[in-house]
Amino acid sequence: MILIGQYDSPFVRRVAIAMRLYALPYEHWPWSTFGDAERLAGYNPLRRVPTLILPDGEVLIDSTAILDHLDELAGEERRLIAPHGTRRRAMLRICALASGLCDKMVSLVYEQLLHAAPSEAWITRCTAQIGGVLDVLEAERAGCATPFWFGGTPGHADITVACALRFLAEAHPALHAPGRNPHLAAHAARCEGMEVFRAVVQPFDSPRRRS
Known part of the structure; x- marks a missing residue:
């Protein structure tokens, strides 16, 4: 997986910390929403971070939606939030x-x-x-x-x-x-x-x- 965004964003950081707690490996592209807006747009038309590229090329946007997917990958016993x-x-x-x-x-x-x-x-x-x-x-x-x-x-x-x-x-x-x-x-x-x-x-x- 590839996580796009700089760690000074609290939204990017919350995703990165969760990925590390889940022991999910990822590549980090520290793109700026300003300096790298045009190439970011190729993955996320909102030009926002975090953006997560999955191994099959699917792109997830918004930290809440990304964490929802990571929770599924982690499984019910390891997830960082109650299931229901x-x-x-x-x-x-x-x-x-x-x-x-x-x-x-x-x-x-x-x-x-x-x-x-x-x-x-x-x-x-x-x-x-x-x-x-x-x-x-x-x-x-x-x-x-x-x-x-x-x-x-x-x-x-x-x-x-x-x-x-x-x-x-x-x-x-x-x-x-x-x-x-x-x-x-x-x-x-x-x-x-x-x-x-x-x-x-x-x-x-x-x-x-x-x-």
Whole structure:
């Protein structure tokens, strides 16, 4: 399999970490959505990452859809999310909050860096959404008695939250407040201390600089 995208994207990183936890080998093409947009379009007309090319040439887009396929490959006993029921919905809720948080952070990056006159209304809205999600995730993590969100080993929820928090710290340091979210900070530190997380790291780089 071939994973396209740079690891400073929280969406690409969550897929890469899951692939390593599943022991699924892959080739990595660290293409930029700006500098490599045209050749990326040959595989994904949205020119977005992550994009995953399967051995038979099929192309998967969107991190959630990619992870769904990887879960199938891993099998029910090894998958990083419950297969069904209340527990699965709870895990998907945390993933949705964390991935939505990433969407808003990326949107804020583009608004601030790519527009000559950024919209203050949009910045205010994104900032409020980011803060609101962090408050909810902090409260929910505070109620967890296990090392990770749903037990003793990391799952998709843990990976997505940790990737979001790293992106927040690097792309929006002014919004990063570990003291306000101590349980999330501890969660991020626990995840980032694992070898599988340390193996998939790329410091955030401005889209303007990489184009």
